[in-house]
Amino acid sequence: MGRAVDITAPGGRVEHRRPRLGDLHWDGAVWRRWSGRRWARAVASPAPARLLDPRPLDADPPLAPEQQRRLLDRTVEGEVNESGASVVLDGSRGVVLGYCRRPSVLPHLLLTLVTGGLWLVVWLALLALVREDRYRFEVDAWGNVWCVPLRAA
Known part of the structure; x- marks a missing residue:
């Protein structure tokens, strides 16, 4: 905390x-x-300059829920297309995205070659245990999209 x-x-x-x-x-x-x-x-905002203004955010009128959802959907679409994320859950509190953590290929390939193939067993085990980082994308009343890290799956 x-x-x-x-x-x-x-x-x-x-x-x-x-x-x-x-x-x-x-x-x-x-x-x-x-x-x-x-x-x-904020990950995204309809008015990025507004986030640089010290006035409280709730001084502005809130956006309609449809506009909020459109901004959230646009941000999620960008994350999926640009970062290779996958949508895990599209819920009422936001959208949960998963980012796969894959082991890097070059070091494992070199270790496999250096050890005469013995490292391949370790590499395959790591591939089988691939983990995923999850984040919930939420939109506030003013259309700002925020990212909340969740526990890894």
Whole structure:
């Protein structure tokens, strides 16, 4: 859990406390949101310059749920196309994406050649135990898309 910081509560009221998931914090340069592990920047925003403005985000009118969902879908589509992520779950709280962690080929190939093929057993075992990093992409009322890391599967 993070140390106590100034959290901007709805209505612009500032509280000094430990962060909770979804809390917003102005760090002097940009708005950040507590992801459960660290303060993270928005992955996408309909107005990126707005995230550089110190006024509380809830001073702006919220977007319609359809617009929020469209922005989330566009961000997820970009992640799937550019990063090779796969959609694990499309739920009410957001979209969970999985990023496969594959062992790098070159070092394992070199070790297999150097050990006369013995390392191939280890390499195959690593391929069988491939892990996946999962992240939930959530959209807030103003259309900013935030990434929340989940436990690895």
